[in-house]
Amino acid sequence: MKMFRNVELLAISLLFCVGSGREPLCSRYHYEEQILAKVLRLEHRMDMYDETKVPVLTQCPDSWLSFKNSCYLFVDEKATHQNAKLHCLMHGAHLVHVNDEEESAFLSLYLHKFKDNQYWIGLTDTKTEGKFEWDGHDTAVSFTNWISGQPDNSGGKENCVHMHHSYDYKWNDNVCSALFMFICEKRKSHTSVS
Numbered sequence: 001m002k003m004f005r006n007v008e009l010l011a012i013s014l015l016f017c018v019g020s021g022r023e024p025l026c027s028r029y030h031y032e033e034q035i036l037a038k039v040l041r042l043e044h045r046m047d048m049y050d051e052t053k054v055p056v057l058t059q060c061p062d063s064w065l066s067f068k069n070s071c072y073l074f075v076d077e078k079a080t081h082q083n084a085k086l087h088c089l090m091h092g093a094h095l096v097h098v099n100d101e102e103e104s105a106f107l108s109l110y111l112h113k114f115k116d117n118q119y120w121i122g123l124t125d126t127k128t129e130g131k132f133e134w135d136g137h138d139t140a141v142s143f144t145n146w147i148s149g150q151p152d153n154s155g156g157k158e159n160c161v162h163m164h165h166s167y168d169y170k171w172n173d174n175v176c177s178a179l180f181m182f183i184c185e186k187r188k189s190h191t192s193v194s
Contacts, residue, residue, distance in 0.1 A: 084182035093186035095122030
């Protein structure tokens, strides 16, 4: 790599000397000294550039919203919980995991801009009734935002959770076959600045 840089820099320096009308001033010895000095300075600068940490930009794909370290896609198609989950997976994401009050407030604020709808989130108790877990995680849920009296497992078949527009987007359990809109979430991608 350094040899390639040296050849490039030598060619640039040669063009400078020959192309500038300074041929008489560029004796071979003087010319080699100048080139060597310039090559060393440029190599030093390039090494310093290579060693510095290049800033990393975090970004979300087009049509995804950014909040903290995540990207959110608000899908306005209605789907069953399973189909919503598959849709998110196809985009390298999962149904949203609402981890704290701040994230819940962000989602609710954004959802208020839409017409009244219900939105699936990635919380279910399909493995063990009454033990709600985020899709893909076996750890206990640390934050909840249930509607008063929920979850109630009405009819003994409500295993999936959605945000309910009539209750300020608080959570309700429902049958997983219901058709609701949904929210996908994924980590922001990291790209180096070049």
